[in-house]
Amino acid sequence: MSASPLPADLANALVEQLPIGIVLASHSGTRYVSQGLYALLGYPAKAGENALAPDALVTTKSWQRWHSAIAQLLTGESSAETLSLTGITPCGDLIELQAQLSLLDSAGETTVLSLIRSLPESDLDTQSLSRLAFRDSLTGLPNRALFLDRLSQSLRCNKRTGGGFALLCIDLDGFKAINDTHGHETGDEVLRQFAAILQNAIRESDSVARLGGDEFILILQDTDSGKAALHVAANIHLALLDGLQIGPLQLELGASIGISAYPEHGHDMHALIAAADKAMYDAKRQGKGTSRYKAMAEAELSKLAPMNLNWSADMELGVDWIDRDHRAMVKIVNRLIQALFSVEEFAFIQSLMEQFISTTAAHFAREDRAMDVLSEEDRLRHQQEHAQALAELQRIRAKLEASSLSQTIQFLTNWVREHIRHSDRTLSEALLQSAP
Ligand SMILES: Nc1nc2c(ncn2[C@@H]2O[C@H](COP(=O)(O)OP(=O)(O)OP(=O)(O)O)[C@@H](O)[C@H]2O)c(=O)[nH]1
Numbered sequence: 176m177s178a179s180p181l182p183a184d185l186a187n188a189l190v191e192q193l194p195i196g197i198v199l200a201s202h203s204g205t206r207y208v209s210q211g212l213y214a215l216l217g218y219p220a221k222a223g224e225n226a227l228a229p230d231a232l233v234t235t236k237s238w239q240r241w242h243s244a245i246a247q248l249l250t251g252e253s254s255a256e257t258l259s260l261t262g263i264t265p266c267g268d269l270i271e272l273q274a275q276l277s278l279l280d281s282a283g284e285t286t287v288l289s290l291i292r293s294l295p296e297s298d299l300d301t302q303s304l305s306r307l308a309f310r311d312s313l314t315g316l317p318n319r320a321l322f323l324d325r326l327s328q329s330l331r332c333n334k335r336t337g338g339g340f341a342l343l344c345i346d347l348d349g350f351k352a353i354n355d356t357h358g359h360e361t362g363d364e365v366l367r368q369f370a371a372i373l374q375n376a377i378r379e380s381d382s383v384a385r386l387g388g389d390e391f392i393l394i395l396q397d398t399d400s401g402k403a404a405l406h407v408a409a410n411i412h413l414a415l416l417d418g419l420q421i422g423p424l425q426l427e428l429g430a431s432i433g434i435s436a437y438p439e440h441g442h443d444m445h446a447l448i449a450a451a452d453k454a455m456y457d458a459k460r461q462g463k464g465t466s467r468y469k470a471m472a473e474a475e476l477s478k479l480a481p482m483n484l485n486w487s488a489d490m491e492l493g494v495d496w497i498d499r500d501h502r503a504m505v506k507i508v509n510r511l512i513q514a515l516f517s518v519e520e521f522a523f524i525q526s527l528m529e530q531f532i533s534t535t536a537a538h539f540a541r542e543d544r545a546m547d548v549l550s551e552e553d554r555l556r557h558q559q560e561h562a563q564a565l566a567e568l569q570r571i572r573a574k575l576e577a578s579s580l581s582q583t584i585q586f587l588t589n590w591v592r593e594h595i596r597h598s599d600r601t602l603s604e605a606l607l608q609s610a611p
Contacts, residue, residue, distance in 0.1 A: 196272075196291035198229055200245050201284050205229055215272070215293055217264045231332050234261045234269070235324050241274065241289070248278055248287045260291070269309055269321075311385040313363055314370035322384035322392055326444050329394055333437055340396050341404035341436045344451035345373070345411070346459065347389035348429040357424060364421045365428060372414045376407050392451075398436060405468060408432045409523030416510070416530070431458040434468045490595050492603035500538035501595050507531045508587050521576060528575055531587065532568050539565065548605040557598050564590065 181189070190197060196212025198205065208229055216232060230238040237260040247253045260272040271294040279286045309321040317325070329340050347369065354362040366389065373383045373391055382394040395404055411430060418427045433455025435441065440450040458467040486505055491498055511527050539561040546554045567590075571583055 194292075196289075198289040198291065199279070199281075199286050200249075200289070201286045202249055206286065212291055215291065216262050216270060228332070228335070231328050232262055233272070234263060234321075235327050237261045244276055245287045245289070248276055249285060254278055259294075262293075263325075314367055314385050316370050316374075316391075317382065317384040319384065319386050322382065322386065322394075323444065325382045325384075325394055326447070329396065330437065330442075330444065334442075338396075339398050339437055339439075340394060341398040341434055342447050342451040343393040343395065343404060343408060344433040344435075344448070344455040345391040345393070345430050346455055348431055348459070350389040350428075353426060353428075357421075357426070361421050361424065361426075365419060365426065368419050368421070369428070369430070372411060376410045376414065392448075404434045404436065406522070408434060409526075412510075412523065413526060431455055432467070433458055436468075492595070492600055494603045494606050496541060497538075497599060497603055497606075500534070500541065501591070501599070503534050504531065504538065504591055507534060508584065508591055511584050511587065525572075525575060528572050532565075532572060535568065536565060542599070542602060545606060546602065548609045549602060553601060553605075557602060560594075560598055564594070 191210045193209065193211050194214070195209075196215050197207070197209035198212065199207040205228060212229070212232065213227075218227070229241070233241065240258055241260055244253075244256045244258055248256065254277070256276045258274045258276065260274050262270040262272045264270060272291050273294055274289045274291045276287055276289050279288045309318060309324075310316070311318045326342075332338070333340055347365075350362065350365070353365055366385070370383070370385065370391070373393065377383060377393060377395065380396045384392050386392055393407070395407060398404055411432065415428050415430060418425050420426075433451045433453065435447050435450035435454060437447055441447040454467040461467075486502060490501065490505075492501075507527055507530055511524065511531070543558065543561070546557060549557065571586070575583065
């Protein structure tokens with residue numbers, strides 16, 4: 176039987192389904208990347224124009240070796256080559272690949288064919304070694320080396336596509352005290368749980384890494400403005416608001432976040448990291464637990480008057496559950512005060528306000544059930560105060576976007592102080608007197 180050439184559409188379909196990666200490159204750059212390469216690395220079907228280029232699918236070092244081997248074949252310095260490459264999966268895991276490069280003459284243009292396959296099982300030891308070199312052993316997150324590689328890839332990709340991305344530099348607040356008070360093992364578990372919070376806060380195409388100690392960094396892809404980055408930062412703050420449960424311990428944990436964006440705040444790795452780092456230190460200095468989008472001028476920072484609702488001894492009323500409720504309310508007001516001094520997303524401020532209202536409503540409901548100890552007159556007055564306060568808080572929430580945040584906070588601060596010092600003092604005293 177004489178062999179006739181495969182029809183072009185059948186050949187295309189076959190090539191796309193082969194369980195190996197095929198890349199064609201010529202003097203004019205990469206001409207073709209097969210679906211097989213994306214499938215090897217675990218990417219969903221490539222999305223036309225948006226598909227990642229080969230240099231974003233392997234580590235920077237691998238790309239440098241691959242690129243120069245292609246150049247040598249194109250200039251005739253060699254005619255075939257076998258290379259080891261390290262591929263990157265969408266989750267940031269590294270896979271060892273082998274590429275066989277050879278020359279093709281396609282339609283009169285010299286072309287380099289790279290056939291790429293994953294290494295056989297017997298080479299898995301090398302894979303786990305390279306995984307160790309790029310992973311933080313405590314959290315399993317990418318380490319500084321892999322982060323720098325990803326950042327350099329993001330820069331290359333976005334320079335080519337004209338897109339933008341953001342860096343979030345994150346440092347835990349008061350982490351040393353957790354180690355000192357509860358021990359290093361508890362500290363380690365805090366770091367692991369925080370790593371999981373960060374992983375939950377980002378999309379598959381984003382990256383998270385632990386730089387060392389209590390310092391983490393995120394790369395968020397496809398961010399046209401700081402808005403998406405602020406949204407992710409707000410979600411991290413929200414996830415921390417309830418504290419962490421480490422065995423029997425309930426620990427409070429805050430983080431300071433600095434954000435920089437490409438291309439607004441720099442065109443190279445150094446400038447972008449420095450801007451996010453400076454913004455993070457500014458967030459720390461202004462009171463911790465906040466986010467800051469790019470660095471702020473010193474003069475601007477010094478204008479921010481320190482202000483918060485300090486929990487003082489005279490706010491303790493002696494009834495455990497009432498004091499606990501009040502502390503929770505004070506904590507949310509302080510979080511709103513921090514939000515005032517940083518560039519937080521409105522949605523985050525709104526969710527803090529919702530949380531303040533539901534915490535206050537739950538506190539009122541508990542007090543309503545304990546008011547038997549009051550005289551009829553005091554009970555009516557206290558219940559009326561609750562109804563008025565809830566109506567006022569709902570009114571503030573409804574017009575939150577249009578109002579001045581500083582005035583809203585001033586109102587909440589004064590109201591919480593008055594509430595604790597007057598009406599709840601009377602109720603607490605009556606409860607303490609009636610206690611057996
Ligand atoms: N448990 C644990 N602790 C670590 C690890 N690596 C670093 N540390 C500790 O993390 C702490 C980090 O120090 P700082 O950043 O100054 O601590 P901080 O209390 O968060 O300070 P602020 O950022 O100013 O709030 C140090 O006490 C280190 O010993 C680790 O892998 N596990």
